[in-house]
């Protein structure tokens with residue numbers, strides 16, 4: 001390679017973890033009618049940001065996430081991750097964390113975490129080492145040999161996160177990962193997730209129905225409305241980090257949550 | 269389902285009690301010993317019978333028929349069941365029909381099998397197959413349906429190939445249901461083959477038992493019953509043992 005002194009490229013290559021959604025639409029053709037799940041959705045997510053999607057049920061949050069993961073093709077528009085389209089799942093670029101039922105009950109926690117690596121034929125010792133690192137990162141060191149039914153709801157979700165992180169993708173997509181957890185566990189898991197996010201610098205897109213959780217976690221909250229699904233507001237959350245429990249009762253926090261709630265009440 | 273020691277002892281005690289009662293009823297003449305030979309006589313006869321080469325041949329014949337019927341019915345039933353479960357159209361068409369077929373007592377078809385195949389190996393294997401395949405199809409359908417969509421999505425999101433999805437998601441998800449299906453299929457299979465042997469056959473243990481019954485050889489008849497029961501239970505327990513080892517994660 002020739003050193004290109006004093007030459008700056010016209011457009012810098014996107015940093016790992018950038019997500020661009022351009023005029024994306026999704027129409028489901030069912031027997032009785034066509035359902036417009038999403039219409040003309042555009043989003044620009046900078047690397048390392050923590051973005052939360054909220055909106056009433058059926059506004060297309062999961063659909064949008066599935067398309068970002070390459071699990072479903074959009075019917076209009078383009079989506080790029082790291083500057084390239086994602087026509088099918090690409091675990092090098094995107095890790096997905098599902099609800100707690102998504103762990104394989106017949107595998108131990110560490111085998112669950114190793115699953116993505118096993119699919120690619122990574123050798124056992126390397127696999128095990130990476131799984132141990134991921135389990136350590138989510139605070140589950142020493143629980144690797146347990147099966148999911150021997151773990152609490154919060155621990156299972158940690159395993160899911162570890163599985164999403166094990167290949168070190170720049171983007172982590174999470175669809176209501178804490179929905180099945182009780183309130184207290186949920187708060188703790190939120191803090192844990194923020195710690196992991198700060199430690200790894202990943203871009204996170206997180207779907208939730210809890211407005212408190214949304215504001216507490218996010219750099220930016222995207223509010224969507226249904227029929228057809230679209231974006232109605234984008235709020236920057238400028239509360240300092242690390243976030244603390246005391247912020248929940250502050251005025252700034254309340255104002256943000258009220259603003260989201262007004263949108264949702266209008267559209268639901 | 270861990271049985272404690274006392275529970276296990278209680279079970280053994282009940283079995284012993286049944287044999288003791290049997291022995292007593294016969295010895296004291298409360299029940300005519302010609303109708304009910306004592307337990308000890310029956311077990312002694314069983315020992316004798318097992319020495320006889322004709323009985324061993326009969327057992328071998330039956331075992332061969334059972335295994336042949338099983339080896340035909342299980343893969344074919346599993347394949348059909350899988351196709352039905354994976355194909356919406358197939359499922360819509362075939363499922364109610366299968367339920368109808370399953371509800372019919374299979375024994376009423378036995379005379380037809382004799383007419384078609386004649387008396388012999390083919391008739392017995394054919395009937396065993398026929399008695400088994402519906403339960404295999406239905407269990408396989410259930411097994412495929414027990415695979416969770418979430419798990420398939422997870423596999424897809426990590427780029428699993430079709431083969432990887434089959435072996436790493438479908439198979440382990442289905443295994444507990446499949447093993448159970450195998451066990452229950454064997455019960456149906458054994459019933460089918462032995463019924464066919466008792467109804468019309470020249471050999472096989474079912475035929476022997478029927479003959480002993482007709483000739484009023486009660487000792488031999490009871491010994492035959494104990495023998496077949498023991499074989500069936502052994503097989504059943506074997507698969508149940510594998511089942512508990514493979515499905516410890518199912519709670």
Ligand SMILES: Nc1ncnc2c1ncn2[C@@H]1O[C@H](COP(=O)(O)OP(=O)(O)OP(=O)(O)O)[C@@H](O)[C@H]1O
Pocket residue numbers: 028029030035036037055056057058059060061062063064229
């Ligand atoms: N496979 C599908 N076929 C037809 N319609 C679908 C399909 N998947 C989703 N939809 C429709 O698309 C719309 C968006 O669904 P989606 O699951 O993305 O909503 P969501 O915002 O995630 O809702 P929730 O908050 O309840 O999870 C809904 O109207 C839904 O009925």
Ligand SMILES: [Mg+2]
Pocket residue numbers: 061062063175
């Ligand atoms: Mg959803």
